[in-house]
Amino acid sequence: MRFHTGFAALFASSVLFSAGSAGAVDLEVTHWWTSGGEAAAAKVLAESYDKLGGDKWVDGAIAGSGTTARPIIVSRILGGNPMGATQLNTGRDAEDLVKAGLMTDLSELAAKEGWADFIRPSKLLDACKYEGKIYCVPVNIHSWQWMWTNPSVFKDAGVNPPANWKDLVAAAPKLKEKGVIPLATGDAWQVDGIFRVLLAAIGGKELYLKIAEKKDAEAAAGPEMKAVLQAFAEARELADPGYVGRQWNEATSLVLTGKAGAQVMGDWAQSEFGTAGKVAGTDYDCLPGLGVYPMLDTGGDAFYFPKSDNPEVTKAQLKLASMLVSKETQVSFNLAKGSLPIRGDIDLNTANACMQKGIKILADSNNVLPAYEQAFSSDTQGQIEDLSTEFFADKNMSVDDAQARFVEIITEAQ
């Protein structure tokens, strides 16, 4: 039975191969920051971590969006081969993993460093809490409610650059005549993003809160919601047919090269303008809340640290956690990423015009909306995404049909 011994030897050798070494730890960090601006921001983190000495940041980038990366990350944690640290969106994404006791508890470190005293808005830290303990580190604030425009495109077409959503809709025919795409968008989640933003910007804060927090089916059936869907029906007329399968940063690049007039996208789009050397206020403009209701939600990226049996790894994890919230990292990282820092005690005087707008809006807590990811389970988010993308692609689907389906989803949502 030579074959069987051979098989056994092969097993043994690969088990040996996978055994790790002691001492300084190679901390593998998975994330899906692979676009130009994002990769630059990830690099800031990697370099700062390596500078601390000893442990090393091993980059585990998984390209695509969270949709590609999340299943891989989750299955590796479940499979008992966890990475040292991983990016995940704050909110309910990771809740089940925390519940199953698969994440490192950061409460002690957080208490020692006094995270609760400087993390602003405090909601960010709440999203990391489960049964009073802290399991993740928020690293930035991202908000969805922005529209990015290229003013010169509008001037070339003989219209004023839009100050709000209505202006864009009105200018669209002129842009189309010039062969310019009025609104650049792409993959399903980007289309769904437009819907989310319209929900807050056209529907207003009251409707947003009723739907996101109370799951109020009556509000979902009401006239305000209908107005949101009507605006969304206008939006589907503004996109070009080539949007299917387009990446978000390709859409951004259409705007910054003047092939498209506007894009509705979260503030991370800003890093693309930044890396292309464009100046806020002149080369491009930003309209928080689509220029209608200037309110922002406070989603964002966070890092989780899967539990490890190796105390060296745990030590390296805590070191990274502490670094992520430190002042220096927060400044340099967020400037690269185009997002807002999570600390209330740093002064971003280097921030550009658009970031300043965002900081000003968030300073008033009345303008802060709860993040979509925290309000809805990823399942409900998925159902809404299915509906919004179907509606966007199928011009025969009426506003009333869509609203009826939306009411159904909200009724079922938990």
Add this chain to the structure above:
Amino acid sequence: MSTRPSIGEPRGRKPKRFLSPASIMIYGILIVAAIYYLVPLYVMIMTSIKGMPEIRLGNIFSPPVEVTFQPWVTAWNSACTGLSCEGIKVGFFNSMKILIPSVIISIIVASVNGYALSNWRFKGSEFFFTALIFGAFIPYQVMLYPLVIITRELGIFGTLTGVIVIHTIFGMPILTLLFRNYFVSLPPELFKAARVDGAGFWRIFLQIMLPMSVPIFVVAVILQVTGIWNDFLFGVIFAGTKNFPMTVQLNNIVNSTQGVKEYNVNMAATILTGAVPLLVYFFSGKYFVRGIAAGAVKG
């Protein structure tokens, strides 16, 4: 069925003159079909040797005005995924590490299996075989979750061993079917004579069956090389980050756009990733048809 020494030779009607109306039609249809099959490859190659400005202006079918091999060099050596800019070459060696043991082990297991099922049937063997064929129809996604749990319990999740075991499991249905059919088609007299001589299970397999089975082994190698090389899902989940295969790297390169999408680099990376199975097909396509003729045809 008797043995057929001439398997693999054309067996249609009598040859005819090259320019008869019938043969013009035959060649016409074949050429049209060939064009349909070649267009995507043509587009990929042409795009990969154009510069970006030319891609943006020209149409995808036109040959390059200026030929450049820079995209190929970039794709192999320095295309970026996230922080690392080492190109697709890392994945190439990882894929090899996964491919070679997986192909060998899955074929050993499936051939012995097929042999046991054809010549040494036991109670229940037909049941297990039928169940195995059903297995070919179960979408992988369905089994992913429990498999993660099983491999975790075995301690092989995220290792090379893990991904090899997974490939062996999923290669089993179709390969076993092919091997079983092939062994059934061999003349039973050979087997009976060996039994009379007192040869046992392994001896008959190694000394009589193996030497006669080269064609079907070629088919199995081709199918497995293609299947395993092109796998994305198992590699990304079961192999562990250290062993990410080339397809995963390809996805990373194609999907991580840094500013403008570099179509030429993407296409070059795509062709490079497809190169190994393509070469296998180009050089062994002939044996493939012959082997298939022997393994798939007789049920």
Add this chain to the structure above:
Amino acid sequence: MPNKRPFAPLRNFNAKVAAVPMIATVLVVFVGCTLWTVVYSFTSSRSLPVLDFVGFDQYERLFRTTRWNVALKNLAIYGVLSLVFSLVIGFILAALMDQKIRFENTFRTIFLYPHALSFIVTGLAWQWILAPTFGIQKVVRDLGFETFEFSLLTNSRYTIYAIVIAGLWQGTGLVMALMLAGLRTVDDEIWKAARVDGIPAWKTYVFIIIPMMRPVFVTTLVIIAAAIVKIYDLVVAMTNGGPGIASEVPAKYVYDLMFSRGNLGQGLAASTIMLTTVLIILVPWALMEFRPTNRKGGAK
């Protein structure tokens, strides 16, 4: 020592040892995972499996979901079209190749090479060719046909057909190879006899050759059908289910719900339906095909 016929479980011992990997795979992976799937499809499991039974709730929701119903419809369209066309085209190409033509090797390689490429590659290449802004549509328009419309990928109603085209491109070569192999096993005598009787070639194919090739058709059917049910990568690479939900397929629904949307129960319910459908189609066929018969060469 099989010759001595010891007591029953030890008889044919080596063959049983050899079949251990297969038996383990069938019991643990295929049967085990299937049972696991069915059991957990009746629970409310979200990201992690929990045994909290909720009856048929997941199934009720499944069939109320437009996306799932669209996915089923797409699978039916894709399945029927690719089955029919790959068999027909594959057979015709094989029959033409079997006419003692020149350059047989070249043609065979051309038809077969797409099968060597992964669906990810196939999807990217076809997405590129069919994209309205720089693919066929643009090229034809640049030639002066301003109104030429060829936007399979962006028109919801036709996207699934674009996927069929790409799928056929990749798959028919293999069918051709299988059919060609089958044709090569047909005895020359049959052709001679048919010619003597003055039966036209097409009639010989339809009434004599094809019925003789039943085993090849069966193997081919198994291979194509197994691939059809599992279609996933191609859709992800070409359209990612879009525009909207127009090109969704069941396997993608399962994957999304289980892994990106943290609703295992729902994903497992969808996979149970897929499995049931496969079983309904396969069981009668398997009963016919693999019923225990006394075949030559068994160790009896």
